Structures are given as C-alpha cells and as structure tokens.
Amino acid sequence: MAHYFVGDIQGCYEELMRLLDRINFDPTEDKLCPVGDLVARGPDSDKVAKLMLEMQDSVEVVLGNHDLHFLSVYHNLFTAKKNDKLEALLNADFVDNYVNWLKRQPLFRLYDKLNIIVSHAGMHPHVSLHKHLELADFAQQKIAGEKSKKWLKTMYGDKVSTWQPGLTKEEEFKAIINIATRMRYIKDNGELDFKQKNSPQETPYLTPWFNVTPQHPKAYKMVFGHWASLMGQTHNPQFKALDTGCVWGNHMTMYVAESDEIFIQPSIN
Numbered sequence: 001m002a003h004y005f006v007g008d009i010q011g012c013y014e015e016l017m018r019l020l021d022r023i024n025f026d027p028t029e030d031k032l033c034p035v036g037d038l039v040a041r042g043p044d045s046d047k048v049a050k051l052m053l054e055m056q057d058s059v060e061v062v063l064g065n066h067d068l069h070f071l072s073v074y075h076n077l078f079t080a081k082k083n084d085k086l087e088a089l090l091n092a093d094f095v096d097n098y099v100n101w102l103k104r105q106p107l108f109r110l111y112d113k114l115n116i117i118v119s120h121a122g123m124h125p126h127v128s129l130h131k132h133l134e135l136a137d138f139a140q141q142k143i144a145g146e147k148s149k150k151w152l153k154t155m156y157g158d159k160v161s162t163w164q165p166g167l168t169k170e171e172e173f174k175a176i177i178n179i180a181t182r183m184r185y186i187k188d189n190g191e192l193d194f195k196q197k198n199s200p201q202e203t204p205y206l207t208p209w210f211n212v213t214p215q216h217p218k219a220y221k222m223v224f225g226h227w228a229s230l231m232g233q234t235h236n237p238q239f240k241a242l243d244t245g246c247v248w249g250n251h252m253t254m255y256v257a258e259s260d261e262i263f264i265q266p267s268i269n
C-alpha cells in the first residue's frame with residue numbers, strides 16, 4: 001500500500017493514466033493523492049473528472065484554485081473562458097455528481113503516519129497549523145453546505161490576503177482560500193503577492209512562502225502544487241513542489257511518500 005501524490009493534473013488525462021500504469025496502481029490498496037487543480041486548461045478535464053468519480057474510494061484530493069473556479073462556473077457566478085476547456089465537463093451527464101463529490105473535498109490533508117501536510121498552494125509561515133486546519137474546516141463546510149453558491153461568490157478578490165485576529169467570517173473564508181490555493185510569494189507583513197508567478201530565480205527581490213521561517217512544527221513535510229515555474233525546485237527537502245507544468249508542455253510529477261521516489265511523465269500534447 002502506498003500514497004501517490006501527484007501534481008496539478010489540469011485535464012491531462014493521458015499523462016495521469018501512463019503514470020498509474022507505470023506504478024501498477026492498485027485501487028484496492030493504494031491511494032492517489034492529487035494536490036489540486038484536477039481540471040481546466042488541459043485537453044480532457046471531463047475524463048479526469050469521471051476517473052476521480054470512478055476511483056473516489058482510493059482518491060484523496062485537496063481543492064485548488066481551478067477546482068474552486070470550476071465550481072463558480074458551474075453555479076453561473078462566472079462564464080468559463082474558452083481556454084479553460086471546461087465545456088465537455090460542464091455538459092457531461094455526470095457533472096452534478098462530480099460537483100457534489102468535489103465540494104466535499106478539503107483544502108488541507110494531514111497524514112500523521114507519513115508526517116505529511118498537503119494543500120494546493122502551501123501553508124502560511126505566520127499562521128499556526130492549528131489555525132490553518134480550523135479555517136480550512138470552516139471553509140470546507142461552507143463550500144459543501146446549502147449556501148455554497150453564496151460563499152463561492154464571496155471568495156474572489158485580493159483584498160484579504162492573510163489571516164490575522166479580528167477578521168469577519170467572510171474575511172477568514174477568503175483568507176484561507178487565498179493561502180491554501182493561490183499563495184506563492186509573501187511580503188514582510190505577511191500579505192500575499194498575487195501578481196508574480198515566475199520562479200524565485202527570475203524574481204530574487206520577492207520571498208517564496210516556503211523560505212520564511214515558519215511558526216508551525218518543522219516535523220512535517222509539506223506537499224504542494226500550484227507553482228509550475230518552480231519546476232519542482234524548492235531547495236529544501238521539507239517542501240515538495242509537485243506542479244511541473246504538464247499542461248504547459250513540461251511534465252507531470254508523482255511522489256511516492258513511502259519510498260520517497262519521484263516518477264516523471266513528459267507531456268504528450
């Protein structure tokens with residue numbers, strides 16, 4: 001039995017299938033743990049979504065910004081952009097089932113036995129682990145709840161870009177979603193910089209969140225995606241960056257927690 005963490009799939013169904021074949025994935029024993037952004041921009045978001053539903057008993061995913069954007073589009077809060085390539089999924093006969101399943105997925109997962117924490121973008125170095133999990137639990141309940149559409153509508157905007165004491169519930173909701181699904185660079189005051197997506201080599205004047213000394217316990221390894229321009233490089237074994245831009249023609253990265261192995265599948269588009 002092993003946990004297979006995989007970087008942003010974003011509709012790259014063929015590459016995911018090749019990786020599952022290579023590792024002889026056994027759905028009765030193994031867990032597939034995508035780090036979020038299952039759909040959008042890639043060629044086969046509908047096939048990836050269907051696979052997740054079929055394999056749901058052996059899938060442990062966290063939500064990414066594209067997954068939340070997809071939910072907003074589904075609820076007509078946004079019109080999908082053409083390059084999101086979400087039409088086939090939005091028109092699929094299983095889309096309601098997929099939405100119901102997706103809304104029940106968390107923003108963070110904690111694997112105590114493996115000493116691993118997972119979220120799509122990372123963990124804020126100024127915020128405790130306990131607070132992350134408390135806020136994420138609250139946000140997940142709202143996303144899965146009856147007023148889901150109302151909460152998804154409040155999600156957008158860069159104004160609340162960190163957590164601090166004294167925020168309203170809506171602000172806390174925005175803060176944890178921004179931290180868990182959008183964070184890359186962080187300012188000295190703890191606010192997030194949402195503009196820059198380049199690698200730290202290209203923007204040495206900005207600080208990646210994982211280079212700030214954290215308040216949370218160092219015992220955990222953090223597994224995350226979202227930041228394709230890192231190409232897997234954090235230069236710190238405590239932080240495993242798995243988004244290696246398969247959807248942009250680079251490759252898909254899979255990390256096996258138990259054996260500390262990495263598998264790479266080049267993009268075939």
Ligand SMILES: [Mn+2]
Binds near residue numbers: 037066120181226
């Ligand atoms: Mn992302």
